[in-house]
Amino acid sequence: MDDKTEELSDDFLKEIEEVLQETSIEGEEGEPKENETATEATGADTNGIQEAKNISDLTVSIQSALAKNEDLEVLRELCSAGVPPLVRGDLWRAFLGVNRRPDAIGSWNGPLDCENQSLIHQDTISQAIRCTQSEETQVGLSTTMEEVISFYSKSRNVTYTTETGWAELLSPLASLGLSKSDLFNCLYVLLAKFIPRDCRGGGRPFDLFRLLLLYHDPNLCSILDTRKLYPHLYLQPWLRSIFSSQCSVGVVHTLWDLYLMERDPFLVFFLALVMVINAKELIQETPVDTPVDDLNSMILTLPQQLTSEDITDLFSLAQYYAVRTPQSFRKDYHNMLFGTSRSVSSVSTGALCLPVQMQEVIDSLTNETAAGIKYFIVDCRPLQHFSAGHIQGAMHMDTDLLLHSPKDFSTAMDRLCDRIKQNGGENGEHLCFLGSGREQEDQYMNMVLAKFLQQSVPYISIARGGFLEMLRLLGARAGQLLEDFDSELCHQLYEDSRASSNPSPSRSDCNSDSDTEAHLGYYYKQRLQEKSAQIYTSLAAGWRDRSQRLRVRMGELWKSRQVAAYKQRPLAGEEKKKNGRRYHNLPENVFVIADDEEEEGEREEVGGAESELVNISLYSTSPEILHSFPCTEVTDTGHMATSHLLLTSKDLIILREAPDRAGWGRIKHRENLLTILKITAKKHHPDIVTFKFGHHDNGAIVLTHQIRVRLPNTRKATEAIRNTVEQANK
Structure with missing residues (x-):
C-alpha cells in the first residue's frame, strides 16, 4: 500500500471513529455497578473500533478499484458485505457507466422557462425536503435538481409532469452530493436503461407484469382482475422511480446499491412481484365491496414499511422468482421497453399466458443450460401428429375431446392434475403447452389453457411457434429428442404448412443479438443462465422464511392503520x-x-x-x-x-x-x-x-x-x- 493510500486509511479511520462516538448508544446514568458491565462496555468499544477499521479498509479497497477502472464484477465482490456510504456516489456512477461521459449541462445557462416550470420547482423542493432537514442544503439541492430536470426536458423535448418520476429519481442521487453534471448523466442513463417506456395505463410494462403474476400466482391475478385492481394503478409509481416514491431516502440507498450492482432492468418487475404476492393475504381479507382506490392505496404504500434491513430479503426473494421464470421474456420485451430501438414485441397484448421461446424449451429438455426450470410438455396437437413424433415424456392432451367428448377430456384433465400434484409446483416441473404452430389447429389448445388457468394452476407457459418451430430448430437432431419420430411424415407436415403459415424465424434470430445482449443486464448471461441452478438451490431453502418475514413487515403498516384508531378509544357508556x-x-x-x-x-x-x-x-x-x-x-x-x-x-x-x-x-x-x-x-x-x-x-x-x-x-x-x-x- 502506497503512502497516499495509508494517509487515506488513517483519515477514514479517524472520521469513522468520530461518527461512531457521536452516534453510540449511551448507557444508563451512573457508574457501572459491576465489573461485568464495564467489561461489556469495553468489548463494545473494541468491536466498534474494529468495525470502523473494517469499513475504512473496505472503503480504501473500493476507491483503489475505482481508480484502476477495475471490472464491475470486482466492485460487486468488494461490495458483497455492503456499500460504505463514503463511496456510494462513486460506485453508483461506476455501475451506471457515467464516469467518462461528457459534461453536457456544464455550458448550459438557459432560462428556467419550461412549460411546467412551476411544477418542476414545486416537485424538486418536495424531494429536497426528503433528502435533508437543513434549509440551506434544501435550497441548494432543489435548485440543482430543477436545473437538471429543466435541461433534460428541453434537450429531449419532453414535457415534465409529476408522473414522469424524474424528481423522485433525482432525490436519492442528489442526497449523495453528486455534481450537476453527474446528476444529469445518471438521470439520463436511468431513464434510458432502467425505467421502462410506456409507463401509463394499458402500457406494455403492465402487460408483462400481469403475465409474470399469472405465471407465479394465477389465483391472485384472478382476484385482482375481478376486483378491477389493474397493475398500472399501483405499479406505475414503483416502476418510474424504482421505489423511490414510496421508500425513505435511506432505504432507497440500500435498495439501489443492490439494484445498480445487478444491472438488470427487469429486476424491478420481480421486486414488485414480491411486494404484491406477499400482500395476498391482506388483499383477500379486505371485503369485496372495498373501493378500488382504498385497496390500491393499501398495495401502493406497502413499501413504506420496509427498512434497510428488509432489503436483503426482498432481493433474495426477487432473485428466487427471477430464476424460476422462463427467461425468454427478456428478449421479447427488452428492445421495446429499454432498447435503443422501439421494436414491436412478438407477444401480443392480452396474451393468455407467458410465452416461452422454443429454443429455451429445447435447451431445458436437452440439459444444454444450467437453468433451474424443467418443463413437462403437454402436447396438444392432433393424435395422428403426436403419433408421428413427440418429445420424450410428453403427455398428449387431445384438445378435440373438449368439444366432442367432454367426459374423456375430463379424465385427461384429472390425469394431468395428478401429474402436477406429484411432480409440479415450486420445486418440480413447469407446464409448457405445445401446439402445432398453426393458428387454426391451436385454437382449441387456448381453450384448454384457459381451463387450467381457471383452476389457478401456476407455472403455465406456451411454447411459441409450436412443433413446426421445434422441427426447424432441431434439424438433424430431431430424431435424438423426439420419440416415435417419423422423419418423412414430420417433414411433410412441415413442408405442407410452410406455404400457409410461413413460420418466421424466432425472435432471437430476428433481433440484433449484439444490441439485445448488450442491454439484457450485466449478469444476465453469467448469472441467470450459467449460475441459475446454483442461485435457485441457495435461495430455495430459505425463501419461505424470507417471504414470511417480508409479509409480516409489509402487513404491519396496513394493520396498524386499522388498529391504531381504536386503541384506548373511549367507548359508548363510559360515563x-x-x-x-x-x-x-x-x-x-x-x-x-x-x-x-x-x-x-x-x-x-x-x-x-x-x-x-x-x-x-x-x-x-x-x-x-x-x-x-x-x-x-x-x-x-x-x-x-x-x-x-x-x-x-x-x-x-x-x-x-x-x-x-x-x-x-x-x-x-x-x-x-x-x-x-x-x-x-x-x-x-x-x-x-x-x-x-x-x-x-x-x-x-x-x-x-x-x-x-x-x-x-x-x-x-x-x-x-x-x-x-x-x-x-x-
Missing part, C-alpha cells in the same frame, strides 16, 4: 360506568364460574352509539390480540347480535359484526380485565356467560355494568380469560 350498585359481601378479586342467580331486575347493561367500522379479520389478527372467540352478544333488549370476543393482555373486547357490511364490525365494548369481578353462567344454559364489571370502594365491591354473551366453546374461552386475567393481576 355511565362511574356509578353502580354496591355489594358488601363479595370477596376481593372475585373470579369464579358460578350459577347466575341474579334477578332480571338487577340486570344493567351499557349500550351506546355506533363506533367506527373495523375490518374484523385484520383487527382480530393484529399483534395485540391474544385470543379470539366467535360469540353472540345478548343485548339489554334481549336481541342476539353476532359478535367476536377478543382478548388482549389488558382488555376484553366485544366486536359486533356490522349487518350491512360483510367482514366488518364495530367495537361495542373494551373493558379492562382488572375490572372483571365475576363471571357467571346459567345452570341450564352454561353457554350463556355473563361478565360483571366494577371497582372497589372503601372495602365494598361496586358492580357498574355487565356484558352477556353466548359462547359456543365456553370451557376454552373462560379458561383463556382466566389465564389472561391472572397474568394481568400479576
Whole structure:
C-alpha cells in the first residue's frame, strides 16, 4: 500500500471513529455497578473500533478499484458485505457507466422557462425536503435538481409532469452530493436503461407484469382482475422511480446499491412481484365491496414499511422468482421497453399466458443450460401428429375431446392434475403447452389453457411457434429428442404448412443479438443462465422464511392503520360506568364460574352509539390480540347480535359484526380485565356467560355494568380469560 493510500486509511479511520462516538448508544446514568458491565462496555468499544477499521479498509479497497477502472464484477465482490456510504456516489456512477461521459449541462445557462416550470420547482423542493432537514442544503439541492430536470426536458423535448418520476429519481442521487453534471448523466442513463417506456395505463410494462403474476400466482391475478385492481394503478409509481416514491431516502440507498450492482432492468418487475404476492393475504381479507382506490392505496404504500434491513430479503426473494421464470421474456420485451430501438414485441397484448421461446424449451429438455426450470410438455396437437413424433415424456392432451367428448377430456384433465400434484409446483416441473404452430389447429389448445388457468394452476407457459418451430430448430437432431419420430411424415407436415403459415424465424434470430445482449443486464448471461441452478438451490431453502418475514413487515403498516384508531378509544357508556350498585359481601378479586342467580331486575347493561367500522379479520389478527372467540352478544333488549370476543393482555373486547357490511364490525365494548369481578353462567344454559364489571370502594365491591354473551366453546374461552386475567393481576 502506497503512502497516499495509508494517509487515506488513517483519515477514514479517524472520521469513522468520530461518527461512531457521536452516534453510540449511551448507557444508563451512573457508574457501572459491576465489573461485568464495564467489561461489556469495553468489548463494545473494541468491536466498534474494529468495525470502523473494517469499513475504512473496505472503503480504501473500493476507491483503489475505482481508480484502476477495475471490472464491475470486482466492485460487486468488494461490495458483497455492503456499500460504505463514503463511496456510494462513486460506485453508483461506476455501475451506471457515467464516469467518462461528457459534461453536457456544464455550458448550459438557459432560462428556467419550461412549460411546467412551476411544477418542476414545486416537485424538486418536495424531494429536497426528503433528502435533508437543513434549509440551506434544501435550497441548494432543489435548485440543482430543477436545473437538471429543466435541461433534460428541453434537450429531449419532453414535457415534465409529476408522473414522469424524474424528481423522485433525482432525490436519492442528489442526497449523495453528486455534481450537476453527474446528476444529469445518471438521470439520463436511468431513464434510458432502467425505467421502462410506456409507463401509463394499458402500457406494455403492465402487460408483462400481469403475465409474470399469472405465471407465479394465477389465483391472485384472478382476484385482482375481478376486483378491477389493474397493475398500472399501483405499479406505475414503483416502476418510474424504482421505489423511490414510496421508500425513505435511506432505504432507497440500500435498495439501489443492490439494484445498480445487478444491472438488470427487469429486476424491478420481480421486486414488485414480491411486494404484491406477499400482500395476498391482506388483499383477500379486505371485503369485496372495498373501493378500488382504498385497496390500491393499501398495495401502493406497502413499501413504506420496509427498512434497510428488509432489503436483503426482498432481493433474495426477487432473485428466487427471477430464476424460476422462463427467461425468454427478456428478449421479447427488452428492445421495446429499454432498447435503443422501439421494436414491436412478438407477444401480443392480452396474451393468455407467458410465452416461452422454443429454443429455451429445447435447451431445458436437452440439459444444454444450467437453468433451474424443467418443463413437462403437454402436447396438444392432433393424435395422428403426436403419433408421428413427440418429445420424450410428453403427455398428449387431445384438445378435440373438449368439444366432442367432454367426459374423456375430463379424465385427461384429472390425469394431468395428478401429474402436477406429484411432480409440479415450486420445486418440480413447469407446464409448457405445445401446439402445432398453426393458428387454426391451436385454437382449441387456448381453450384448454384457459381451463387450467381457471383452476389457478401456476407455472403455465406456451411454447411459441409450436412443433413446426421445434422441427426447424432441431434439424438433424430431431430424431435424438423426439420419440416415435417419423422423419418423412414430420417433414411433410412441415413442408405442407410452410406455404400457409410461413413460420418466421424466432425472435432471437430476428433481433440484433449484439444490441439485445448488450442491454439484457450485466449478469444476465453469467448469472441467470450459467449460475441459475446454483442461485435457485441457495435461495430455495430459505425463501419461505424470507417471504414470511417480508409479509409480516409489509402487513404491519396496513394493520396498524386499522388498529391504531381504536386503541384506548373511549367507548359508548363510559360515563355511565362511574356509578353502580354496591355489594358488601363479595370477596376481593372475585373470579369464579358460578350459577347466575341474579334477578332480571338487577340486570344493567351499557349500550351506546355506533363506533367506527373495523375490518374484523385484520383487527382480530393484529399483534395485540391474544385470543379470539366467535360469540353472540345478548343485548339489554334481549336481541342476539353476532359478535367476536377478543382478548388482549389488558382488555376484553366485544366486536359486533356490522349487518350491512360483510367482514366488518364495530367495537361495542373494551373493558379492562382488572375490572372483571365475576363471571357467571346459567345452570341450564352454561353457554350463556355473563361478565360483571366494577371497582372497589372503601372495602365494598361496586358492580357498574355487565356484558352477556353466548359462547359456543365456553370451557376454552373462560379458561383463556382466566389465564389472561391472572397474568394481568400479576
